[in-house]
Amino acid sequence: MSFSLPDLPYPHDALAPIMSKETLEFHHDKHHLAYVNTGNNLMKGTEFEGKSVEEVVKGSYGKNAPLFNNAGQHFNHIHFWKWMKPKGGGKIPGELEKAIVDSLGSVEKAKEDFIQAGVTQFGSGWAWLAVKNGKIEVMKTPNGENPLVHGGKPILGVDVWEHSYYIDYRNRRPDYLKAFVDNLVNWEYVAELYAAAAK
Numbered sequence: 001m002s003f004s005l006p007d008l009p010y011p012h013d014a015l016a017p018i019m020s021k022e023t024l025e026f027h028h029d030k031h032h033l034a035y036v037n038t039g040n041n042l043m044k045g046t047e048f049e050g051k052s053v054e055e056v057v058k059g060s061y062g063k064n065a066p067l068f069n070n071a072g073q074h075f076n077h078i079h080f081w082k083w084m085k086p087k088g089g090g091k092i093p094g095e096l097e098k099a100i101v102d103s104l105g106s107v108e109k110a111k112e113d114f115i116q117a118g119v120t121q122f123g124s125g126w127a128w129l130a131v132k133n134g135k136i137e138v139m140k141t142p143n144g145e146n147p148l149v150h151g152g153k154p155i156l157g158v159d160v161w162e163h164s165y166y167i168d169y170r171n172r173r174p175d176y177l178k179a180f181v182d183n184l185v186n187w188e189y190v191a192e193l194y195a196a197a198a199k
């Protein structure tokens with residue numbers, strides 16, 4: 001099994017004006033595709049050939065940086081497209097909401113901390129909600145890293161590489177993050193991952 005680019009779960013123009021068609025054309029069709037192709041080239045003839053993306057991410061961390069970077073980004077983007085939906089950011093399903101309040105104090109605080117993690121990630125990277133030690137935590141990681149290599153299971157992530165927001169928001173990363181939380185997050189998918197991670 002090699003990596004392959006998944007289709008977007010909605011048309012390229014479906015998230016506009018929060019995230020434009022042009023951004024998704026570059027981000028999905030070019031950037032994500034490049035991680036897929038480079039990852040496949042780097043896996044050729046190695047022990048990682050035929051493994052799942054999660055296995056490649058965990059197995060290459062700290063051992064094969066070029067492969068890890070591309071496999072990590074492939075994993076992150078597979079979920080990133082599904083973490084968004086048109087007219088997203090609405091009500092959080094009950095069980096997930098309860099878990100967020102239990103772990104992080106309140107939904108408002110969780111959203112603030114998540115946005116702040118993205119704002120303060122210096123340079124390229126991601127901000128996360130992840131299940132770790134039975135609790136939901138806010139995390140941030142550089143480049144293609146994700147909570148899988150830090151003992152956590154990611155349930156929501158936002159890409160803070162400039163390619164994710166520069167066309168629509170220029171240098172205003174905080175505005176992009178607020179718009180993502182308020183208008184894009186697919187909380188049903190987050191709840192699905194939470195249910196699987198909390199088992």
Ligand code: MN3
Nearest residue numbers: 031159161164
């Ligand atoms: Mn990206």
